[in-house]
Amino acid sequence: MGVSSPAALSPRPKPPGSHLAVPDRAKALSGLSRAAKPPASAPITRTPIDGGEADMAEQMNDALRSQFVSGARLGEGTYAIVYAGHYRHDPTKLVAIKKIKLNADFKDGIAMDAIREIKYLSELSHPNIIKLHAVFSTKDQNLSLVLEHLPLGDLEGLWKNKSITYSSADIKAWSNMLCQAIWFCHANHVLHRDIKGNNLLIAADNTVKLADFGLARSFADPGAKMTSNVITRFYRPPELLYGCLHYAGNADMWSVGCVIAELALRQFFLPSETDLQQLSVIIDVFGTPSEESWPGVGSLRYYQPPPNRSAVKLPQPLSWWRGRLPLLGDDGIDMVRGMLAMDPQKRLTAEQALQHRYWTSAPRPTKKENLPNEGGGMKKEGEDLKRKGGETPAGAGRVDKVARKLDFGGM
Amino acid sequence: MSKVTSRANGGQVRQGEAGGASPLSKSLYSLSLKPSSRPRTDAASDVCPVCKSSRYLNPNMKFLVNPECYHKMCESCVDRIFSHGPAPCPIAGCARTLRKGKFREATFEDLKVEREVDIRRRVASIMNKEESDFETLKDYNDYLEQVEEITWNLILKIDVDETNHRLQRWADAQAAETGATRRTYEPDPSMAGASGVVLKKGGTQRRALETSSGNTTDTNVKDKGFNFHGLKKKVAPPPEAPFDPFDGWSIAPQYYTLQNDYDADWLTKHKREKEQLVGGYQWSDFYNRALQDAFGGLTVFIDDEIRARDIPSGDAAIGTERAATAAAGGQDVNMDDIF
Numbered sequence: 001m002g003v004s005s006p007a008a009l010s011p012r013p014k015p016p017g018s019h020l021a022v023p024d025r026a027k028a029l030s031g032l033s034r035a036a037k038p039p040a041s042a043p044i045t046r047t048p049i050d051g052g053e054a055d056m057a058e059q060m061n062d063a064l065r066s067q068f069v070s071g072a073r074l075g076e077g078t079y080a081i082v083y084a085g086h087y088r089h090d091p092t093k094l095v096a097i098k099k100i101k102l103n104a105d106f107k108d109g110i111a112m113d114a115i116r117e118i119k120y121l122s123e124l125s126h127p128n129i130i131k132l133h134a135v136f137s138t139k140d141q142n143l144s145l146v147l148e149h150l151p152l153g154d155l156e157g158l159w160k161n162k163s164i165t166y167s168s169a170d171i172k173a174w175s176n177m178l179c180q181a182i183w184f185c186h187a188n189h190v191l192h193r194d195i196k197g198n199n200l201l202i203a204a205d206n207t208v209k210l211a212d213f214g215l216a217r218s219f220a221d222p223g224a225k226m227t228s229n230v231i232t233r234f235y236r237p238p239e240l241l242y243g244c245l246h247y248a249g250n251a252d253m254w255s256v257g258c259v260i261a262e263l264a265l266r267q268f269f270l271p272s273e274t275d276l277q278q279l280s281v282i283i284d285v286f287g288t289p290s291e292e293s294w295p296g297v298g299s300l301r302y303y304q305p306p307p308n309r310s311a312v313k314l315p316q317p318l319s320w321w322r323g324r325l326p327l328l329g330d331d332g333i334d335m336v337r338g339m340l341a342m343d344p345q346k347r348l349t350a351e352q353a354l355q356h357r358y359w360t361s362a363p364r365p366t367k368k369e370n371l372p373n374e375g376g377g378m379k380k381e382g383e384d385l386k387r388k389g390g391e392t393p394a395g396a397g398r399v400d401k402v403a404r405k406l407d408f409g410g411m
Numbered sequence: 412m413s414k415v416t417s418r419a420n421g422g423q424v425r426q427g428e429a430g431g432a433s434p435l436s437k438s439l440y441s442l443s444l445k446p447s448s449r450p451r452t453d454a455a456s457d458v459c460p461v462c463k464s465s466r467y468l469n470p471n472m473k474f475l476v477n478p479e480c481y482h483k484m485c486e487s488c489v490d491r492i493f494s495h496g497p498a499p500c501p502i503a504g505c506a507r508t509l510r511k512g513k514f515r516e517a518t519f520e521d522l523k524v525e526r527e528v529d530i531r532r533r534v535a536s537i538m539n540k541e542e543s544d545f546e547t548l549k550d551y552n553d554y555l556e557q558v559e560e561i562t563w564n565l566i567l568k569i570d571v572d573e574t575n576h577r578l579q580r581w582a583d584a585q586a587a588e589t590g591a592t593r594r595t596y597e598p599d600p601s602m603a604g605a606s607g608v609v610l611k612k613g614g615t616q617r618r619a620l621e622t623s624s625g626n627t628t629d630t631n632v633k634d635k636g637f638n639f640h641g642l643k644k645k646v647a648p649p650p651e652a653p654f655d656p657f658d659g660w661s662i663a664p665q666y667y668t669l670q671n672d673y674d675a676d677w678l679t680k681h682k683r684e685k686e687q688l689v690g691g692y693q694w695s696d697f698y699n700r701a702l703q704d705a706f707g708g709l710t711v712f713i714d715d716e717i718r719a720r721d722i723p724s725g726d727a728a729i730g731t732e733r734a735a736t737a738a739a740g741g742q743d744v745n746m747d748d749i750f
Binding site: 126127176179180183184186187188189218219220221222223239244245246247248249250251294295296297299300343344345347349354355356359360364365 | 682689694700
């Protein structure tokens, strides 16, 4: 593009690993949000560091932007537009470019979702977490996230597609990749807070990758409050439904358990219409929580003790689980039940889950290259990436705007 | 359909019959006069050598052969003679014991071709090496030549016993090498005295067992029947490593050890809070994070990391130098919060 002297601005041929992308971006944006600036595409011929009119951040941004070629539009949501794209120097290296729309709620800065996404994706580098190649802004102050190209749809599409058959070994392989991603997030003290089937995208080599960090945050300090209105409802753990403000990684683990059960069931595990109904659906399966089974549950904000003894429900027995999730086997059921313990203190942590005997018992997880997939194509990634966090795909039979109202007081 | 119309139809049919040949009788007539679809080489080919019935009398006659002796006879003869168990071949001078189950239709008109094809099929199933199994092309060609020699020995009935035994040993050795289930090799039944036909099933099984056990000891003495030059050693693939649910990742603190509990005044206040515990808040997570934050930068050398990136190092150097001078020069480029 406009960069005529290559030495002018430290263009890294590879996109900067996510570390540098954030400050660049923040710098450029703070510059942009102030008033008049020279157009970003101004040709840079002099050494800009010696007080040129375009500041260094803007030039870095331009250099970064010029590395990518944006292609067909894949999808548009309320939050972002997703384009297919590729590296300019190598058209075979595909990317997805997620262009965040200007948000009326955040006139003076970047949408919170985008900040969260950039912040945590640039910190996490793991094969089972979507890779953020770069972040740049365009002239119209739109922020673009250059994300990994993940063309094979998502886990929810996989179990919904009845033309695909899969086995218990396949479920184990997918679940393991999911658990690794969560473990890595938690080991780095990042809460994802929106784990669900359609945030688990599938790469061209059948790797499951955790995406959409729009609701992520780091673990809270002691005493700090977090919002309880996160995580898509079907996957929301009971403590959040009871309005708990101090939770940890085990809130994510409930969602993981739901996703694994969903894969084995090929339908939503705990579907409901409202938050209240969600709680009753959970209690139908896991029994009414009591002070014995969950110490301190009575102190939660929205907890109501059962009115009489007849209203108390008992947890479903093991035979119910065996009948419902035969694909998981006894070890898998044991692990999923560990992840879906009502009391978060008793729930398996991500590390404990990965140490479970389920992974090493027969059958061995399918190798990546042998996993079944649906050739969803780039379109599906567009669908998945354009959503806001907590939003569900249209037509899924759910009321959307699940986790939209966020309380940023706890940030 | 009403009665009236059916009666009317019946009348029409009767009229048609009266008028001349019906379509059915026509087709029967043409069938009986049609020459046999089977090409005849000579008159004898359509006469059963056992019962002397000919195709003229029985148009559906089918000839079967048994690979024991490849003598042809008609289906009804096979049924008649062999239905009650094994019996000697009725062709004069043959007298080999045949079983009904082995009779089949010949694929080829010429039964010599039939026999050769059978032998070739059997030899090829045992001698199933491919070019990739050999070190050089010449070794492979030598092998092919040897296989052809074995085949012709069997076809021309030269050293049949010896060749069959060697083939059997070779098959056993191959099975032992691949760890496959043993496939019992049946010696060519058309060879006289190959192993002698035993009438009782139990007897054959016992004999097969004896020979196979005898041959396994043979393979241990490494007499494989044949010795091919340049055959690659079969290397069994190493056993798969047990599945690692962490896929090789580990995040363990290197510079500190995490205790179960830490005492600090500002923490004890929160530790007693019920709200902290009921939601599953993990104190160990907080301790770990605090320590990780404190020690996180140790032994991280940015220069090394940049150099290690798979990019032309020149550009990277320019970039970092520029940035460094900019930062040192007190420009408005703030690189402090680079991470």
